[in-house]
Amino acid sequence: MTFVCLSRLADPTGAASVAELAxxxxxxxxxxxxxxxxxxxxxxxxLPARPLADELLALLRAWGSADPxxxxxxxxxxxxxxxxxxxxxxxxxxxxxxxxxxxxxxVAVLSPDERLARLLEGTxxxxxxxxxxxxxxxxxxxxxxxxxxxxxxxxxxxxxxxFDPTVRPLPHASLEWTDYALRDPxxxxxxxxxLAGTVCGALRDAGQGATGFTLAFALAxxxxxxxxxxxxxxxxxxxxxxRLVRDALERLELPDAVVGVFLRVxxxxxxxxxxxxxxxxxxxxxxxAEEALARILDQGSVVVTPDNSRHPVVSRRTxxxxxxxxxxxxxxxxxxxxxxxxxxxxxxxxxxxxxxxxADRRGFEIPLRYRGRDGWFELVSASGPDCVSxxxxxxxYACELYCCVxxxxxxxxxxxxxxxxxxxxxxxxx
Amino acid sequence: xxxxxxxxxxxASRFPDALPAAQRSWSSVPLGIAxxxxxxxxxxxxxxxxxxxLPALGSAALxxxxxxxxxxxxxxxxxxxxxxxxxxxxxxxAPILVRPPSAVGALRATEELARSGGFALIxxxxxxxxxxxxxxxxxxxxxxxxxLVLLSRVTALATLRLSSRPLLGDYxxxxxxxxxxxxxEAVRVRVDARASGWFASETISLSLWRDDLRLSVxxxxxxxxxxxx
Numbered sequence: 001m002t003f004v005c006l007s008r009l010a011d012p013t014g015a016a017s018v019a020e021l022a023x024x025x026x027x028x029x030x031x032x033x034x035x036x037x038x039x040x041x042x043x044x045x046x047l048p049a050r051p052l053a054d055e056l057l058a059l060l061r062a063w064g065s066a067d068p069x070x071x072x073x074x075x076x077x078x079x080x081x082x083x084x085x086x087x088x089x090x091x092x093x094x095x096x097x098x099x100x101x102x103x104x105x106x107v108a109v110l111s112p113d114e115r116l117a118r119l120l121e122g123t124x125x126x127x128x129x130x131x132x133x134x135x136x137x138x139x140x141x142x143x144x145x146x147x148x149x150x151x152x153x154x155x156x157x158x159x160x161x162x163f164d165p166t167v168r169p170l171p172h173a174s175l176e177w178t179d180y181a182l183r184d185p186x187x188x189x190x191x192x193x194x195l196a197g198t199v200c201g202a203l204r205d206a207g208q209g210a211t212g213f214t215l216a217f218a219l220a221x222x223x224x225x226x227x228x229x230x231x232x233x234x235x236x237x238x239x240x241x242x243r244l245v246r247d248a249l250e251r252l253e254l255p256d257a258v259v260g261v262f263l264r265v266x267x268x269x270x271x272x273x274x275x276x277x278x279x280x281x282x283x284x285x286x287x288x289a290e291e292a293l294a295r296i297l298d299q300g301s302v303v304v305t306p307d308n309s310r311h312p313v314v315s316r317r318t319x320x321x322x323x324x325x326x327x328x329x330x331x332x333x334x335x336x337x338x339x340x341x342x343x344x345x346x347x348x349x350x351x352x353x354x355x356x357x358x359a360d361r362r363g364f365e366i367p368l369r370y371r372g373r374d375g376w377f378e379l380v381s382a383s384g385p386d387c388v389s390x391x392x393x394x395x396x397y398a399c400e401l402y403c404c405v406x407x408x409x410x411x412x413x414x415x416x417x418x419x420x421x422x423x424x425x426x427x428x429x430x
Numbered sequence: 431x432x433x434x435x436x437x438x439x440x441x442a443s444r445f446p447d448a449l450p451a452a453q454r455s456w457s458s459v460p461l462g463i464a465x466x467x468x469x470x471x472x473x474x475x476x477x478x479x480x481x482x483x484l485p486a487l488g489s490a491a492l493x494x495x496x497x498x499x500x501x502x503x504x505x506x507x508x509x510x511x512x513x514x515x516x517x518x519x520x521x522x523x524a525p526i527l528v529r530p531p532s533a534v535g536a537l538r539a540t541e542e543l544a545r546s547g548g549f550a551l552i553x554x555x556x557x558x559x560x561x562x563x564x565x566x567x568x569x570x571x572x573x574x575x576x577x578l579v580l581l582s583r584v585t586a587l588a589t590l591r592l593s594s595r596p597l598l599g600d601y602x603x604x605x606x607x608x609x610x611x612x613x614x615e616a617v618r619v620r621v622d623a624r625a626s627g628w629f630a631s632e633t634i635s636l637s638l639w640r641d642d643l644r645l646s647v648x649x650x651x652x653x654x655x656x657x658x659x
Contacts, residue, residue, distance in 0.1 A: 289506055289548025293526070296539040300531040306518025314641055318518025320529070328548065332524040334502040339462050341495035343488065343617065344520035344639045349513050380598065383613040386641070405614050409596025410487055411638070427517070429638060430490035 003162065004029070004042040004053045005071045005079040006060065021063060028055045031163050039080065043163050044072070053090050073098055077158040081109045098156035103129035110153045116146050128154040171202035172264035181220045181257030185249045188217075188258060192245055193238075195263040200238040208268040209234030215245060218260030225254055232297035233325055234269040244298055286328050293325035303327060312388040313397060315347055315426070343429040345413060351424040354414070367402055367414055372425060381405040382414070389418070401426075459551045459577040461492060462499025469623045469630035470590065475551065475577035480568045482580045482588035487596040488619035489581060491636050493553050496579075497525035505550035508543055512536035513556035520639040525551075533557050537567070544570040544578050555581040591624045597633065614638060 006025075022034040029042035029052060044052050053070040060068040070090045071082025078098035082091040085105060093101045102109075105128050107120055123142065125131050131139070131154040139151040152159070173195040182188055192215065203210060211234050216226045229244050293303060304320040311317040354372045358365035364385055369378045385400035398418035405411050411429040416422070460467045460474035467473050475481050475496070483489045497507035507525040509516070512533055521527065528543075530536040536557045543549050544567065552571075559567060559580070564587045571578035585591045600618035616638065622631045 285506075285546075285548040287548075288546045289543075292543050292546030292548055296528065296530075296542050299538055299542075300535055301539045302529050304527050304529055305523045306521050308519050314517060314519055320518065323526075327526060328506060331504070332501055334498055334524050338522060338524070339495050339498040339502055340637075341463065341488075341491045341634075342637050342639055343491045344494065345517045345641070346490065346515040347517050349515060381603070381612050381614065403613065405598075405601070407598070409598040409601075409617070411614060411617070427515075430485070430487060 002043070002045050002074050003072070003076050003079040004044045004049060004056065005073075005076070005083040006040040006042070006056060006068060007038065007071070007080075007083040008065070008067055008069045021060070024059060024063065025056055028052065028059065033162055039083070041076070041079075041162050050090065050092060053092075057089060073101070075156050075158045076160050076162055077110065077153045078102060078156050081105055085109050099132065102154060102156055103127065103132065107131055107150070107154065110150055112150050113146065116143065116150060119143055119147070168206060170265040170268055171199045171206075172262070173198040174260065174262040176218065176260035178259065181259050183254075183257050188261065189242070189246060189249065191261050192263065193242055195261060196238050196241045196245070199263055199265060200236050200241060203236035203265065203268065206268075208270055209236040210241075210265045210267065211235075211269050212266040213241070214264055214266055215248075216262040216264070217254060217258045218262065219254065219256035220259050221256045223256065225252075227252060228266065232294050235294070240295065240298065243295075247299075289328040290325045293328060297325060312390060313399070314345065343411070345427050346430050347427040348425065351415070351426045353422065353424050356414070356416075356423040364400065365416065367404060367423070370404075370414065370423065370425070378407045379404045380407055385416070387418075459496070459500055459505075461496040462502070463492065463495060463634065465632050465634055466492065466621060466623075469621070469632045471623070471625045471628045475579055476589060477550070477577050478572045478575045479589045480564070480571055480578050480580065480587055481590040481592065482582065482585045484583060484585075484591075484593040485581055486594045486619075487617065488594040488621070488634070488636055489592070490555065492594070492621070492634075493555075493579060493581060494522070494525075497551055497553060498522060500551045501525055506548060507551040508549050508553070510536050510540055510543075510552065510554045511556065512554065515556060519641065525553075537563050540578070541566055541570045543574075544576045545574045547574040547576070549574070549576050552576050552578045553581060554578070558582050558584055561586060589625060592621060593624075594619045594621045600633075602635075 022032050022040060025032045025040065025042060029044070031043035033041040035041070042052065042056060049072045053072055057068050057070055068089070069083050069086065071079040071084070071086055071093070072090065073079035073082055073093035074095055075098045078093045078101050081102060082093050107125060107128055107130075108117065110128065112120060119142070131151055134151065136148055136151060139147045143150070175191050175195060182191075199213070210231065212228060212230050214226050214228045216224055218224055227248055229241075229248070231240060231244065235241070297303065302320075303323040303325070305323055307319045307321045308317050309319070352372050354370040356367045356370045359368050360366070367379055367382050369376055371377075382402045382404045384402040387400055389398035391397045396419065400416040400418055402414045402416070403411065404414050412425050413427040415424055415426045417424075458470075458472040458474035458476050461470070483493060494509070497509055500507040501524040508528055509525050510528045510530060512530060514529055516527060528539055530539045536554060537559055540552060540554045540557075544552050557580075559582070564584065567578060568587050580588065597618045597620055601614050602616040603612040604615045605612060616635050618633055618635050620631055620633045623629070
């Protein structure tokens with residue numbers, strides 16, 4: 001049994017409202033919900049329903065209700081009908097017989113609205129069983145969407161969520177000691193490892209992973225130092241946690257000895273299981289690939305994909321968008337032409353200033369040779385320039401870009417800053 | 431045609447990327463360029479082994495093509511961009527692109543990914559590992575059966591050493607838009623493959639990526655906007 005429905009709570013002259021009554025019932029039932037139409041629901045999941053109903057009725061009688069009724073059933077609609085129309089102080093619907101229980105009752109017990117009630121009268125459907133026996137398409141054609149909802153109730157199929165899911169407290173663990181104070185990180189790690197095992201176990205049991213957790217150190221002087229952690233994904237893996245903690249402890253300087261450690265989960269999310277493609281050859285290894293990517297993200301690396309704008313300067317055109325480790329489950333579509341090798345531009349981490357010998361060509365200074373870090377390089381060809389300028393709302397720029405071929409065959413992108421008159425190599429083709 | 435052959439043919443036509451169980455583990459990761467795969471001792475980069483490619487014209491382009499071919503075959507490829515030199519405008523986002531925070535971070539990431547066993551081809555671009563680091567990378571590649579390719583000047587411990595050399599005399603040129611100077615349209619590179627008791631080479635043509643996004647109205651005139659007076 002799941003639901004206990006209480007009705008006939010007070011006579012019409014009763015002064016107290018149903019809402020005032022509900023808190024008293026919470027002393028007996030873990031979760032109670034009051035409805036304005038004079039019903040009180042009690043959550044009896046995991047409890048002996050009959051004794052609970054008796055206790056609640058006794059409470060109601062003591063409160064002043066003359067003839068309260070209770071209905072017990074696995075579905076809310078059956079419990080409600082049992083309570084309101086059952087014909088006794090406590091009516092218990094045996095498990096699995098909710099539909100049979102509703103069958104002989106008039107359709108009116110399902111509380112259809114006026115329009116629907118008139119339609120039902122016109123069709124001659126009187127009992128719940130008459131309605132339940134129809135198929136949904138026939139009901140939908142004749143009675144519309146509201147009729148389908150009523151039809152589901154007549155079949156004891158009640159989708160109402162009377163009680164919100166229980167919010168569990170996020171797991172935490174702590175350890176304190178008074179006889180000594182710890183300064184050795186290794187011994188601290190030993191203690192933290194035990195706490196992490198407890199917390200990660202609780203997370204796993206709940207099918208969750210932490211997206212943030214905090215390690216707090218209670219110091220001998222009374223102060224508390226907190227260190228938050230944000231794993232790259234919802235994570236309940238003790239090894240990952242300990243690696244993050246170990247890295248943090250290497251850099252953390254505590255002002256005093258430690259007399260206690262507290263580990264708590266700040267935020268958690270459901271552990272995601274991605275449905276992969278069983279025909280993908282990488283499917284079998286996707287899980288380990290995702291975990292490996294998560295580990296390198298935790299180490300400070302980022303997995304990125306470019307988001308290109310139409311900025312004229314190629315170095316400012318791309319915004320790198322960080323990707324989650326679940327990227328490995330994606331299966332990019334690549335056509336035959338996409339795998340053709342093509343030389344692409346690689347920008348240098350820092351542009352290399354160069355000294356350039358030039359010649360005039362149509363008003364431009366065209367590079368003939370340049371001297372960089374590795375000496376002089378003769379140029380076979382310098383095509384260009386591509387003139388780009390702008391930056392009205394940011395740092396102004398005006399560049400003349402030359403695609404130069406050196407005598408050793410290498411192809412470099414040489415840039416002349418038209419504002420400063422300086423030259424630099426900004427990239428190479430590779 | 432018997433029934434099993436018919437079923438195999440049907441599966442091959444309906445699911446071209448699916449692989450028969452007997453072929454699940456290949457001993458090498460091919461580059462996807464037939465001419466180059468022919469000159470490699472095992473028809474591609476050996477799984478579980480370290481390979482090196484000297485940085486030169488064409489090396490990154492051919493490795494990118496190998497990554498794309500690996501992904502097209504349903505496996506995973508990673509490009510670890512240690513120096514953050516990859517240009518987003520010419521990157522085809524099919525291989526996973528990793529940008530580590532430092533050179534050491536790049537080596538750590540490479541070791542982690544190689545050991546995981548989830549990646550067929552891993553390219554480490556721009557890091558110059560020491561000998562001890564090479565040993566670790568080599569072990570990680572063996573444990574994870576990954577084909578690990580270093581795009582660096584370090585060739586120690588590499589079972590396959592590749593280098594590419596531009597052949598300037600064979601470049602394809604065209605006149606520029608304003609008829610001033612020659613623009614290079616395609617290059618020809620010679621790729622040498624060396625392994626224990628093995629040497630082979632091949633020449634291959636590569637086209638150039640060009641930035642098509644040009645805003646200059648008049649390319650024949652100097653751009654003086656923003657110039658200091």
